[in-house]
Amino acid sequence: xxxxxxxxxxxxxxxxxxxxxxxxxxxxxxxxxxxxxxxxxxxxxxxxxxxxxxxxxxxxxxxxxxxxxxxxxxxxxxxxxxxxxxxxxxxxxxxxxxxxxxxxxxxxxxxxxxxxxxxxxxxxxxxxxxxxxxxxxxxxxxxxxxxxxxxxxxxxxxxxxxxxxxxxxxxxxxxxxxxxxxxxxxxxxxxxxxxxxxxxxxxxxxxxxxxxxxxxxxxxxxxxxxxxxxxxxxxxxxxxxxxxxxxxxxxxxxxxxxxxxxxxxxxxxxxxxxxxxxxxxxxxxxxxxxxxxxxxxxxxxxxxxxxxxxxxxxxxxxxxxxxxxxxxxxxxxxxxxxxxxxxxxxxxxxxxxxxxxxxxxxxxxxxxxxxxxxxxxxxxxxxxxxxxxxxxxxxxxxxxxxxxxxxxxxxxxxxxxxxxxxxxxxxxxxxxxxxxxxxxxxxxxxxxxxx
Amino acid sequence: xxxxxxxxxxxxxxxxxxxxxxxxxxxxxxxxxxxxxxxxxxxxxxxxxxxxxxxxxxxxxxxxxxxxxxxxxxxxxxxxxxxxxxxxxxxxxxxxxxxxxxxxxxxxxxxxxxxxxxxxxxxxxxxxxxxxxxxxxxxxxxxxxxxxxxxxxxxxxxxxxxxxxxxxxxxxxxxxxxxxxxxxxxxxxxxxxxxxxxxxxxxxxxxxxxxxxxxxxxxxxxxxxxxxxxxxxxxxxxxxxxxxxxxxxxxxxxxxxxxxxxxxxxxxxxxxxxx
Numbered sequence: 001x002x003x004x005x006x007x008x009x010x011x012x013x014x015x016x017x018x019x020x021x022x023x024x025x026x027x028x029x030x031x032x033x034x035x036x037x038x039x040x041x042x043x044x045x046x047x048x049x050x051x052x053x054x055x056x057x058x059x060x061x062x063x064x065x066x067x068x069x070x071x072x073x074x075x076x077x078x079x080x081x082x083x084x085x086x087x088x089x090x091x092x093x094x095x096x097x098x099x100x101x102x103x104x105x106x107x108x109x110x111x112x113x114x115x116x117x118x119x120x121x122x123x124x125x126x127x128x129x130x131x132x133x134x135x136x137x138x139x140x141x142x143x144x145x146x147x148x149x150x151x152x153x154x155x156x157x158x159x160x161x162x163x164x165x166x167x168x169x170x171x172x173x174x175x176x177x178x179x180x181x182x183x184x185x186x187x188x189x190x191x192x193x194x195x196x197x198x199x200x201x202x203x204x205x206x207x208x209x210x211x212x213x214x215x216x217x218x219x220x221x222x223x224x225x226x227x228x229x230x231x232x233x234x235x236x237x238x239x240x241x242x243x244x245x246x247x248x249x250x251x252x253x254x255x256x257x258x259x260x261x262x263x264x265x266x267x268x269x270x271x272x273x274x275x276x277x278x279x280x281x282x283x284x285x286x287x288x289x290x291x292x293x294x295x296x297x298x299x300x301x302x303x304x305x306x307x308x309x310x311x312x313x314x315x316x317x318x319x320x321x322x323x324x325x326x327x328x329x330x331x332x333x334x335x336x337x338x339x340x341x342x343x344x345x346x347x348x349x350x351x352x353x354x355x356x357x358x359x360x361x362x363x364x365x366x367x368x369x370x371x372x373x374x375x376x377x378x379x380x381x382x383x384x385x386x387x388x389x390x391x392x393x394x395x396x397x398x399x400x401x402x403x404x405x406x407x408x409x410x411x412x413x414x415x416x417x418x419x420x421x422x423x424x425x426x427x428x429x430x431x432x433x434x435x436x437x438x439x440x441x442x443x444x445x446x447x448x449x450x451x
Numbered sequence: 452x453x454x455x456x457x458x459x460x461x462x463x464x465x466x467x468x469x470x471x472x473x474x475x476x477x478x479x480x481x482x483x484x485x486x487x488x489x490x491x492x493x494x495x496x497x498x499x500x501x502x503x504x505x506x507x508x509x510x511x512x513x514x515x516x517x518x519x520x521x522x523x524x525x526x527x528x529x530x531x532x533x534x535x536x537x538x539x540x541x542x543x544x545x546x547x548x549x550x551x552x553x554x555x556x557x558x559x560x561x562x563x564x565x566x567x568x569x570x571x572x573x574x575x576x577x578x579x580x581x582x583x584x585x586x587x588x589x590x591x592x593x594x595x596x597x598x599x600x601x602x603x604x605x606x607x608x609x610x611x612x613x614x615x616x617x618x619x620x621x622x623x624x625x626x627x628x629x630x631x632x633x634x635x636x637x638x639x640x641x642x643x644x645x646x647x648x649x650x651x652x653x654x655x656x657x658x659x660x661x662x663x664x665x666x667x668x669x670x671x672x673x674x675x676x677x678x679x680x681x682x683x684x685x686x687x688x689x690x691x692x693x694x695x696x697x698x699x700x701x702x703x704x705x706x707x708x709x710x711x712x713x714x715x716x717x718x719x720x721x722x723x724x725x726x
Contacts, residue, residue, distance in 0.1 A: 013472040030665065030717040033640050037722055038691070040648035079650045113648060113694050135690070137697040173653060173687055406652065424652050 042081040043172070046112035046136075047071050050129075051093040051119035059122040062153055066120060066129075066161050073165040073179060076202050078406070078424050079172065083112040092117040097132055104139040112136055116168070127153050131164050133171055142171050178403040180449040184209070184219040184228055184245070185411070185420055188438035196230055198245060201402070201445075203420070203434030209247050218442055220265045221245070225446040229254070229264040229273060240264045240275050242290065245446075255292035263310045268317040274298060276309040283307045285322055298335065299324070299342075310354060314361040314381070321345070321355040321364055321381075332366055334381065345383055354398045357381070358405045358425075365389075365399040365408055376410050378425070389427030398441065401425070403448035409433065411441045631708040639668070639702055643718065647695035649688060654722045660685060661721045662692045668714045672704040680717065692720040 047070060052063035074080040087110040095101055097117035107115050118131040127149040133142040147163055149156030162179040169177035181201045186194045189208065196210040196219045209228065210216050216232040228245045231238050239261045240254040255261050258277040265274050272295065273288045285308045287296040298320065299308040307330075310323040320335045332345045332355045346352040351369035358365070358381075365378045368386070374395040377386040390396040394414040401408055405425060412421045415432075418439040423430040433443075654660040663681035666674050677696045679689045696718070705711070 010468065010472075013469075013476070030715045031636060033636060033643075033716055033718040035640055035644045035647060035695070035718060035720050037644075038647040038649040038651060038695075039645045041650055041652075043648050043650065043691070078652065081648075108698075111698075113691075113698075135694075137694045426652050428652070 040081070043079060043114060044083050044110075044112045045074060045080045045114045045116065046083045046088065046107060046110055047074070047116045048085065048088055048091060049093045050117075051097060053119065053121040054123070059153075062122055062127075062157055063120060066118075066157055069158060069161045070116070070165060073162065073202065074168065077169065077177065078429050080114075083110050087111065093119075097130065098144075099132070099134070099141045102134060104134070104136050107134075107136045114142075114172075118164075122153050125152070126150050127156055127160055129160055129164070131167075133168055143167060175404050176448060176450065178407075178445075178448045181403050182221075182225065182245070182446045183400075183409055183420070183433070183443050184221060184446065185440050185443040186217050186219065187436060187440045190437050192438070194441075196228060196243075197436075197440075198228075199434060206434060206436055207247055209245060209249070210243060210251065211248070212251065218263050219444050221444060221446040222266050223268055223270040223447060225449055229266065231262045231264065238262050240273075240292075253292070254290065255288060257292070257294070265311050265313065267313050268315060274311040274313070274320065276307075276311065283309070285309075285311045285320075312355055312357055314357050315359055316361055319361075319381070321357065323353050323355065332364070334364075343383070345379065345381075346386070348386060352377075356400050358401050359403055360405055365401065367397040367399065367410075376408065376423075376427075378408075387427075389423065390430070393430075396421075398443060400443055400445045402445050409443040409445050411443060627708070631706055635703075635706055635709065639699075639716070640718075642699045642702060643695050646698035647691065647720070649691040649722075651722050654685070654688060660688055661719060662689045663717055663719055664692050664696050665715070665717050666696055668702055668705075668716060670705045670709075670712070672700075672702040674700040674702065688720075692718075695720070 047067060049067055050063050052060055054060070054063075071082050075082060089106040089109065090103055092102065097119050102115070102117070113136055115134040115136050116131065117134070118129055120130075121128040127147075129147045129149075130144070131147070132144045134140065135142055145164070145167055147160050149160040166177045166179050169175065169179075178201050182198050183201065183203075184196055184198045187197045187206075187208075188194055189197070191213075193213060194215050194217060195208055195212060196216050197206055197208050199206040210230070210232070212232050212234045214232055214234045216230055216234070218231045220229045221227075222229070222242075226245060227242055229240060229242045232241050232251070233239075234241070234251070235253075235256070237259060239256055241251040242254055243249050243251045254264065254273065255275070255277065258279045259281075260278040260283060261275060263276050267273065267287075271290065273290060274285055275288060276283055277286050277294075282301050284301065284306070285298040286294050287298055288294055298311070299306075299322065307325045308322055312321050313319070314321075318337055320337060322333055322335065323330050324333050325331075326333075327344065329350045330353055331347070332352050333342055334345055335342045345355075345364065346366070346368065349368045349370040351374075352366055353369075354367045356365050357363075358378075362381055363378055364381050365376060367374045368377045374397045375391055376389045376396045376399045378389060379386040389408070390410075390412070394412055395418075396410055396412045396414070399408045399410040407422055407424055409420060409422050411418050413419075414421075418441050419435070420433040420440045420443045421430055422433050660683050661681070662679060662683040664677055665680040666677035668674055674696070677693060677700075679693055682689050705714075
């Protein structure tokens with residue numbers, strides 16, 4: 001104990017000496033510069049025309065279609081900017097697509113950082129595509145792949161190009177894209193009755209899935225994206241149904257017990273479900289089997305206003321977020337399933353609803369009612385300050401995350417009738433996904449199917 | 452010195468060791484002060500100027516000179532600033548400015564001691580005001596970066612003075628020269644930032660995303676090589692930073708007034724909250 005303070009003094013003196021001796025030398029070594037925030041928010045990519053082996057005009061047209069689809073898909077991610085083809089000094093379709101045949105100096109002058117080249121051999125029954133991704137500044141190929149698509153080229157083209165886009169995404173960001181995902185939503189269509197529809201991630205191929213001729217709402221994807229659970233008034237009162245996610249599939253009643261059965265959701269295991277059921281006049285959340293057998297009551301009656309709806313499970317299945325009126329106004333709560341602990345998440349505003357977990361489980365997006373309209377908010381799943389993503393653009397409701405967590409789909413009536421919109425997870429790049437007759441609401445993004 | 456320290460440590464004579472340490476620290480501090488005062492000419496002259504201004508105000512009865520000169524200084528140093536291409540001219544002017552006051556200061560002192568000489572204090576004030584103006588205007592165009600600038604300027608002063616000692620250059624590091632270098636650094640930063648493309652939403656989950664690229668700039672602006680010296684953990688981010696440097700090469704050649712054989716840089720790339 002006696003020598004201890006002295007030892008400290010000694011080491012301090014040494015430290016001070018070392019700082020004096022070495023710090024000026026270090027400071028002189030290199031001139032420090034600092035650059036904060038990139039000037040451009042997207043990576044510039046050059047996508048010149050593919051070399052098409054095939055002579056008929058239809059094959060040529062398919063080649064052009066492939067380029068357009070690839071460019072649109074890359075643009076959709078929000079990560080890439082397509083460089084104007086006017087700036088290209090070289091035509092890989094003619095001069096060659098492989099590393100030896102690329103003059104990187106010429107591509108440097110276009111301002112692009114990445115270059116995608118490809119050739120496609122299109123025959124009556126197949127497409128064979130060779131594709132390369134180059135880093136123009138490192139003058140090096142990042143990948144070279146060959147994809148084969150068997151079948152009618154006009155139908156195999158899209159999956160083939162989306163596979164290429166996914167390969168580019170994995171190389172670029174280390175993460176899979178969501179190009180095999182779909183979006184389910186409720187649409188009034190031309191009949192004026194809400195039914196469930198689906199479309200591809202980019203709003204293509206809108207398809208009516210249910211034909212219940214009755215109000216059908218709140219779709220929810222099964223974890224393998226093969227089925228959709230929803231609420232429908234097909235039998236006079238709201239009930240929960242499951243249906244294969246394709247048009248014309250038969251709907252199956254999950255539960256008829258209770259008077260108001262709404263907002264179904266799947267557990268990550270894909271076997272169990274949860275929904276809000278009204279049994280004996282008490283609306284609470286129950287754990288169900290796919291056949292509708294009640295396994296467990298998940299929320300207790302809290303007060304006489306204790307209406308609990310809209311359950312959603314975290315990706316790992318350890319927590320459930322839901323909306324409850326137990327405090328007087330609808331607010332979002334999180335229940336820890338193991339400890340049965342329930343915590344209130346939202347405190348701002350008089351109406352917070354439609355919670356949805358980010359794919360990593362760390363954030364929750366929801367719709368909150370403030371200043372006379374609904375807007376999308378995101379907050380940490382542990383609680384904290386919400387971040388407002390939409391503002392001054394009508395009502396923005398029912399957010400849902402893309403499978404990689406980079407985008408949010410939501411409904412908005414900013415242009416009059418409600419329609420489906422997309423934005424990135426931080427609220428920028430808001431755009432309409434597609435234009436359909438009628439009103440579209442309650443979009444839900446499916447998991448990405450990787451086959 | 453380190454050897455002596457070790458001996459002191461092992462002998463266990465703590466008192467002796469402490470006195471040595473305190474002595475070393477005192478000597479070090481004294482050296483630091485002396486060196487910094489010797490090397491920073493601007494600080495040296497600044498110290499003297501207020502006195503001579505007092506003298507001037509008391510003694511000179513020309514009412515025109517002070518009002519004329521007071522608005523003048525901010526204009527004079529700003530002139531070369533407005534025309535950056537004329538860097539050589541700027542550089543020459545600045546060296547003259549430093550050389551001029553040196554002899555005149557002595558005469559000024561003499562004058563105040565013996566008899567009133569109207570001309571010398573006047574020119575002295577002129578040069579002093581110029582210097583003050585230079586001191587004050589220097590950070591102005593870069594107001595947003597003052598704090599960082601200060602540090603860098605301090606580093607440079609040391610660097611430049613080291614160079615003059617070795618190569619026996621004819622001039623001391625003038626403020627003009629420092630500002631030429633500063634301007635060149637800022638130019639490099641601006642060019643590289645303009646060429647930096649990265650979707651910042653990819654980095655938002657990781658707010659502490661930082662990467663470091665090292666490179667050396669030759670007098671003609673060429674960059675023989677650049678490499679990532681400190682990874683961020685996100686390969687895509689590191690690549691985008693390195694590409695920004697590659698894209699920016701060749702950089703503009705050294706402006707006149709920089710006589711370095713090569714300049715080694717380390718550049719930090721980071722993303723701050725956009726929301």
